[in-house]
Amino acid sequence: MADRDPVELHEQQQFEEVPATEAPKLPELDKRRKRKKILLGLAAAIVVIGGAWWLMSDGDHVTTDNAYVNADSAQVTALVSGPVRSVEVVNTQVVRRGQILFRLDDSDARLALAKAEAEYLKARKQFGQISATSGSLAAQIGARDADIGQAQAQLAAAGASLAKARIDLNRRSELVESGAVSKEELTTAQNAYSTAQANVSQARAAVAQASASRGAARESWAANEALIAGTSVDTSPDVAAAKARLDQARLDHERTVIRAPIDGVVTNRQIQVGQRIAAGSAVMTIVPVGSAYVDANFKEGQLARVRPGQKVALKSDLYGGDVVYHGRVVGFSGGTGSAFALIPAQNATGNWIKVVQRLPVRIVLDPKELAQHPLRVGLSMEAEIDVSGAE
Incomplete structure (x- = not known):
């Protein structure tokens, strides 16, 4: 009895308690037993399949x-310092790239921009002045060449006068002993010779001075040409430096208006109107x-x-x-x-x-x-x- 199925014992008891007239037929009992076994088998199969599927899917x-x-996120910072003039956005506001976030007072930036513009115009005019000076210095070189020619002519004339005075002095010196020429005439000839010598020295000095003036003019012209040689008014170093200062001043002025770098939502706004902020300070975040x-x-x-x-x-x-x-x-x-x-x-x-x-x-x-x-x-x-x- 201990080895019999509990279900069969229960069904056997029910079969014995039922009167003979109401006792179920044996084929019906077999059907019930088979139905229960099938259901239990299906339930076990479902559990096994579900567990396997869970393990496989989880893996x-x-x-x-x-x-x-x-x-x-993008940190919004001011690239120039200054007091805040206006704030155009609030926290949680959706902004687009390029939209104005806030403005700084641009009074100092406008003055710096005007000064840079004036310096740029001045540099361009100075370049034109230097270019004109080169022409003037070139003309001065030509004038110094003419001065040298004139001094050389004077030196030649002085040399001729010196030669004549030397001949006159020699002739009178030979005749003074014979009495044909007085000592006064000899003295006059000697003075004329000395004067001619002085004139020659003076003419030589004039030639040297004219040559030196021509050399100075050439050096001045070369120095002036070095400033503009191979350049134009736009590529001149002084003009380019002034242009760079002008661009920087213009950029600083533009940076007084701070715009959104990306599309997003304004978060963590930390500025108010009238507050002075330093360059590089983070004032808000755009997410x-x-x-x-x-x-x-x-x-x-x-x-x-x-x-x-x-x-x-x-x-x-x-x-x-x-x-x-x-x-x-x-x-x-x-x-x-x-x-x-x-x-x-x-x-x-x-x-x-x-x-x-x-x-x-x-x-x-x-x-x-x-x-x-x-x-x-x-x-x-x-x-x-x-x-x-x-x-």
Whole structure:
């Protein structure tokens, strides 16, 4: 009896308690037993198949709820210092690239721009003056050549006069002993010879002076030509330097109007009208919500089969499970979060306990889905990567 099936014992008892007139037929009992066995077999098969399917499907997916929305936000900074004249946007406002965010007082910038413009015009005029001076110096060289010719002619005349005076003096010196020439005439001839010698020396000095003047004129002309040789009014160094100062002043004036560098949402605005800000100070942030991505922190043991390009299904706590985002893996971080912490973990101790690390995985989202269901930086996400196609 101990080896009999409990179901059969129960049915046997019911069969014995039923009167002979109401006792079921044996074929009906067999049908009931077969039906129960079939149902039990089907239930067991369903459990086995479901468990196998769950194991197989779970092995082709890795999931984490340690994922957060992120974006390459833009820090808005003023490139010039000055007091804030007006602020055109507020927090949570959607802006487009190039839209005015705020303005600085441009009084100093306008004065600097006007001064730079004046210096630029002055440099151009000075170049024209230098060019004209070159012509004048070239003419002076020609005049000095004429002076040299004139001095040389005077030197020749003085030389002829000296030769005549020498002949006259020699002739009178020979006749003075015979009495044909008086001593007074001899003295006059001697004075004339001395005067002729002085005139020759003076003429030679005039030639040297004219030559020196011509050399000075040539040096001045060469120095002036060096300033403009091979250049035009636009390529002159002085003019180019003045033009650069003008461009800088114009740029500084334009920078008093600060515009949005990207499309996005204004966040963390920190300026007010009248506040003086320094160049380089961050005054607000623009978050490009249309190009947000997700950083999913997977455990290191989950990443053996994860590859760039794999499909990812994501759900946000903001919208719940009804909204599913479809993304793909684009890359992995260069290190775990703890590796880049301000105070990295120091595991070289005697009581070291291994802690499972998480590596950030970058996931890009479908822009169309983002436009339909916008996300914000910092929101929590659930990510499930399909690794079924990994090698």
